[in-house]
Amino acid sequence: MKRPDKLRINQIPWHPVIIALFPVLTLLAYNVAEIKLSEGTRSLIGAFCLGVTLLVISRLIIKDWYKAAAVASLALILFSSYGHFYNYLEPISLAGLAVGRHRVLVPVYMALFGLGIWWITRSMVDIKVLTRALNVVSITALIIPVLQISIYAVREASAEIVEPSTGTQQLSYSESKSPPDIYYIILDGYSRDDVLKNFYGYDNRSFLDELSASGFYVARCSQSNYSQTQLSLSSALNLNYLSELGQGFTEDRTDRVGMPGLIKHSAVRQLLEDLGYTMVAFETGYYWTQVEDAGVYISSKSSVTNLLDITGGLNGFESLLIKTSAGLILADGATILPRFMRADLDHPQEIHRQRVLFTLDQLGKLANMPGPKFVFAHIVSPHRPFVFGPQGESVDHEKEPIIGYRDQVAYLNSRMVPILQKIITDSATPPIIIIQGDHGGVDTSGKDRLAILNVYYLPDGGDQQLHENITPVNTFRLIFNYYFGGQYDLLEDASYSSAYKTPFALTPIPNSRPGCP
Numbered sequence: 428m429k430r431p432d433k434l435r436i437n438q439i440p441w442h443p444v445i446i447a448l449f450p451v452l453t454l455l456a457y458n459v460a461e462i463k464l465s466e467g468t469r470s471l472i473g474a475f476c477l478g479v480t481l482l483v484i485s486r487l488i489i490k491d492w493y494k495a496a497a498v499a500s501l502a503l504i505l506f507s508s509y510g511h512f513y514n515y516l517e518p519i520s521l522a523g524l525a526v527g528r529h530r531v532l533v534p535v536y537m538a539l540f541g542l543g544i545w546w547i548t549r550s551m552v553d554i555k556v557l558t559r560a561l562n563v564v565s566i567t568a569l570i571i572p573v574l575q576i577s578i579y580a581v582r583e584a585s586a587e588i589v590e591p592s593t594g595t596q597q598l599s600y601s602e603s604k605s606p607p608d609i610y611y612i613i614l615d616g617y618s619r620d621d622v623l624k625n626f627y628g629y630d631n632r633s634f635l636d637e638l639s640a641s642g643f644y645v646a647r648c649s650q651s652n653y654s655q656t657q658l659s660l661s662s663a664l665n666l667n668y669l670s671e672l673g674q675g676f677t678e679d680r681t682d683r684v685g686m687p688g689l690i691k692h693s694a695v696r697q698l699l700e701d702l703g704y705t706m707v708a709f710e711t712g713y714y715w716t717q718v719e720d721a722g723v724y725i726s727s728k729s730s731v732t733n734l735l736d737i738t739g740g741l742n743g744f745e746s747l748l749i750k751t752s753a754g755l756i757l758a759d760g761a762t763i764l765p766r767f768m769r770a771d772l773d774h775p776q777e778i779h780r781q782r783v784l785f786t787l788d789q790l791g792k793l794a795n796m797p798g799p800k801f802v803f804a805h806i807v808s809p810h811r812p813f814v815f816g817p818q819g820e821s822v823d824h825e826k827e828p829i830i831g832y833r834d835q836v837a838y839l840n841s842r843m844v845p846i847l848q849k850i851i852t853d854s855a856t857p858p859i860i861i862i863q864g865d866h867g868g869v870d871t872s873g874k875d876r877l878a879i880l881n882v883y884y885l886p887d888g889g890d891q892q893l894h895e896n897i898t899p900v901n902t903f904r905l906i907f908n909y910y911f912g913g914q915y916d917l918l919e920d921a922s923y924s925s926a927y928k929t930p931f932a933l934t935p936i937p938n939s940r941p942g943c944p
Contacts, residue, residue, distance in 0.1 A: 509532065
């Protein structure tokens with residue numbers, strides 16, 4: 428009787444484990460500028476275990492290490508590619524048949540897997556040669572995302588934080604007065620009232636009227652300087668346009684190295700800390716706006732969970748990984764799953780929802796914290812995911828973005844007015860409050876994408892310095908000049924749009940609201 432092949436050290440079939448790791452590392456590399464790498468920790472551990480487990484199970488069934496490895500690799504390739512093909516084919520129909528449906532793709536994939544097993548087990552091809560080839564190809568392929576992640580991490584860690592070209596000025600505040608607390612509240616993706624009405628069918632007059640009655644100045648013609656969050660915040664917090672910040676943000680550049688540093692260690696933060704201010708920052712879910720080294724960092728997560736995110740349900744990266752693999756079948760079938768599994772699949776949305784609620788709850792309690800303080804609150808709403816109904820109820824409107832966005836604006840409005848009034852009432856010294864959208868609604872484009880909510884509470888006559896088309900790049904220039912003796916020239920209020928993949932290839936967008944400069 429022929430004995431099964433023994434596994435030789437120099438011909439170990441590593442490729443199933445490497446192929447299991449490949450989609451995780453590739454997705455991490457693609458999103459390296461958007462997430463903390465630690466969000467992929469569990470996925471990498473799980474992928475490694477999956478590769479080893481499939482290899483061992485296949486070996487027990489097939490009795491040959493090399494053929495077992497080939498079968499395991501085939502299973503992993505089919506599993507990891509399923510979501511990509513599904514999403515690509517979903518809008519396609521052939522002869523009236525919708526191709527991108529589970530009822531079509533699942534049988535096709537099962538047939539491919541069956542044919543693959545038959546070919547591997549029956550083929551006369553030298554399986555050991557195939558194993559060596561698969562080892563080399565898989566390792567080579569893995570090098571690419573590993574290099575991308577490593578290069579980005581090194582460049583980000585060594586990125587120089589350059590002060591604005593205007594120079595850091597020496598600011599001061601009258602010793603006879605208590606310096607005002609400064610609240611910089613970013614409502615992510617909050618559109619200007621005319622866009623809300625024309626694009627989303629939402630009348631925002633009552634909210635703006637309430638703010639005006641509370642002493643706020645509404646810049647009715649305002650636009651953001653850039654159409655993307657990282658660009659907009661980097662510019663606003665450093666009092667200048669990106670081209671002047673010394674980071675080499677040229678139009679041919681596609682990475683965003685240096686931007687997290689510009690946001691976390693901005694000129695605004697440095698200037699105010701030099702004046703004795705304490706920075707207060709919130710957990711946001713986006714590492715590049717989470718200023719974890721702020722004087723006070725407020726998070727709804729424990730330090731251990733925040734460090735590795737090992738416990739709890741699925742994080743955002745894991746949810747994305749599922750949707751690009753055959754796990755999409757499980758996600759789409761969640762309504763028929765047991766409740767404990769549905770809750771886990773919904774975890775990223777629920778975590779986001781609780782994070783927003785937590786930030787709103789805490790924001791109204793900060794006035795009594797010993798000051799002076801600079802509060803930076805990046806609230807990722809009304810930006811998707813759409814998880815709030817107009818009364819704050821839990822909903823899922825991802826397939827109805829207009830309704831979902833409109834409802835989140837309504838809920839935010841209902842929360843922000845009492846929060847702002849409480850901040851003003853509880854503050855011993857009248858505070859400075861800025862409420863801005865970093866860009867317009869996420870489903871808008873062109874000029875609508877640049878039209879933002881931009882509202883100011885500037886006590887003691889500061890509002891008289893404002894103009895109706897002021898953009899965020901001039902926000903702190905004006906505040907520093909009026910309250911802290913700065914000598915900053917106000918810049919031209921300009922707005923630029925760009926595509927996500929080419930963030931610095933900028934197209935000027937003029938203000939097109941009737942009656943605006």
